[in-house]
Amino acid sequence: MSEEAPIAALEVLQLVSAGRFRELPAACEELELSPLISLDPSTATTAPEQVDQQGLLCAVHLLAYLLEGQLDSARFLWKRTPAPVQQHPQAAAAHRVLAARWRRQYAEAFAQLQAGPPWDSRLQPLVAEVVSRSREGLLDKIGKAYKVVSLTRVATMLGIDAVAARAACESRGWALDAEGNVSPSLARSEDDLMQMGEAQLQKLTEYMAHLEQQSCKI
Structure with missing residues (x-):
């Protein structure tokens, strides 16, 4: 060398x-x-x-x-x-x-x-x-993929506790109900989904698959 x-x-x-x-x-x-x-x-x-x-x-x-x-x-x-x-x-x-x-x-x-x-x-x-950037990117995907998701699920994906997860959701203006469910502000309503083009629907499907896919080998 x-x-x-x-x-x-x-x-x-x-x-x-x-x-x-x-x-x-x-x-x-x-x-x-x-x-x-x-x-x-x-x-x-x-x-x-x-x-x-x-x-x-x-x-x-x-x-x-x-x-x-x-x-x-x-x-x-x-x-x-x-x-x-x-x-x-x-x-x-x-x-x-x-x-x-x-x-x-x-x-x-x-x-x-x-x-x-x-x-x-x-x-x-x-x-x-x-x-930091991985958590922000994952929150972006959650916001695009889910209409409602539990705070526990968000905390698990982000590798943080419920208190920190709540703070992360609140910082994005996401609504939380008494049952611990999060409603990401970026989630689409059913009417919005009806108006989305094929490419946009495909993108949403990819986000969901990315977050829910079973483990695969590297």
Whole structure:
């Protein structure tokens, strides 16, 4: 590995520290394709210091893809990652989050994000952003998929307690009744559904399938 590799890796970690998360996927891809750091199983070395660096960068790369919802890209990254790097605690933890997300096990994904191995301090800002943005994205899907949903169901999907779930729903202006049911403000009335075009109905169906689909293999 080139002596320039630690510098290139530091630049990626500086993006994390600066909160420039949207730049991470492209930066990680560029670094992976460069001769500075190789994840090619046929050429990758197993020196402890190199595995440690590659494991940390692999975790950043996976989390960056998760942040942008690029699950397929994350899966293919993992498949081409050498076994020694896959065994690195940070990389393995990021993969567990990916596996849970792929199987629609939202609560498990959030539990893995919050527990970690624990997470390296350099990754914590990125992990926190993945948690925050994932919850917001899931709330968007809930709002589009459900006319009425129980607060318990919302809390379970978000991996939080009922109090926090109530606060999240109220922050969006969603109505809650005495029985603990939530009425997302984005939910469509029956009249609205009758007026929706075929493409819009298909999109709503996809949201429902995404939230209710049984676990599948990664």
